[in-house]
Amino acid sequence: MNIASAGLARYPSLTGVVTFVTGGGSGIGADIVRAFAAQGAKVGFVDLDEQAGRALADGCDAEIRPLFFAGDLTQGDTLSRAIAATRAAFGDVGVLVNNVANDRRHALAEVDDAFFDATVAINLKPAFFAAQAVVPDMRRRGRGAIVNIGSTSWKVKSVNLPVYATCKSAMTGLTRSLARELGASRIRVNLVSPGWVMTDKQLRLWVDEAGERDMDRNQCLPGRILGADIAQMALFLAADDSRMITAQEFVVDAGWT
Numbered sequence: 001m002n003i004a005s006a007g008l009a010r011y012p013s014l015t016g017v018v019t020f021v022t023g024g025g026s027g028i029g030a031d032i033v034r035a036f037a038a039q040g041a042k043v044g045f046v047d048l049d050e051q052a053g054r055a056l057a058d059g060c061d062a063e064i065r066p067l068f069f070a071g072d073l074t075q076g077d078t079l080s081r082a083i084a085a086t087r088a089a090f091g092d093v094g095v096l097v098n099n100v101a102n103d104r105r106h107a108l109a110e111v112d113d114a115f116f117d118a119t120v121a122i123n124l125k126p127a128f129f130a131a132q133a134v135v136p137d138m139r140r141r142g143r144g145a146i147v148n149i150g151s152t153s154w155k156v157k158s159v160n161l162p163v164y165a166t167c168k169s170a171m172t173g174l175t176r177s178l179a180r181e182l183g184a185s186r187i188r189v190n191l192v193s194p195g196w197v198m199t200d201k202q203l204r205l206w207v208d209e210a211g212e213r214d215m216d217r218n219q220c221l222p223g224r225i226l227g228a229d230i231a232q233m234a235l236f237l238a239a240d241d242s243r244m245i246t247a248q249e250f251v252v253d254a255g256w257t
Helices: 027-038 050-059 078-090 113-123 125-141 162-185 200-205 209-218 227-238
Strands: 018-022 042-047 067-070 095-098 144-149 187-194 249-252
Touching (some): 018 027, 018 078, 018 125, 027 042, 027 050, 027 227, 042 050, 042 078, 050 067, 078 125, 095 227, 113 125, 113 162, 125 144, 125 162, 144 162, 144 227, 162 187, 187 227, 227 249
Parallel strands (some): 018 042, 018 095, 042 067, 187 249
8 A cells, every 4th residue: 555655745855865774674664765765865774574675675766776784683783784884885874764673462471581582672672772873973964863663552552562562662761862862963863653554564464354443443534554654754854844853752643542
């Protein structure tokens, strides 16, 4: 599912800006990569799925082909190498979108130490260290924008997601603390919290008749939320149009929460 691009905002301030996206190979992340590339940004992204990532980079409708780096963000120095490759190809990073996540369902009684650590390692840890890695770039530029992607799952008290929901709620604290620490360097940090987004994964694994009824009942707006809706918010928060916005959360959930 797509939304038409005609009539959507153009952000001249994003033209040529080096943008790094974690988990950009599919789902919301892929829509974010496409949206920034379409604005003329120089996009680097990392994802575990090499086939999907390369297909996205090859098929992106953009003057500047996105740079894809294949790797597991929970392992070794994948993140630092991906950011370094983006910097080497395009220059200092001006925008970071912390998107990578895994919402694998899990019951409280089934969680052990290894699962807990693995869930934190993909849903929270990369956001912290990606920000740490790009701050020197942004300081050299004299400005920057970090957009963290959260979730409304913890707000609506979703079941079978306790560790994931904990990580996503922690993105609020990360956003606000970084915004305060980095603001003097004109680095803005904001949070986008999606509702139930109709990605291929969600449609394949989780959306059933009961889920459709939940969306119809709880959303104020009819229709379904798409990854492109999240990408449009990320564009605004990365562009100069939002130059005095930081430490804030923007919920894109059709009014569910």
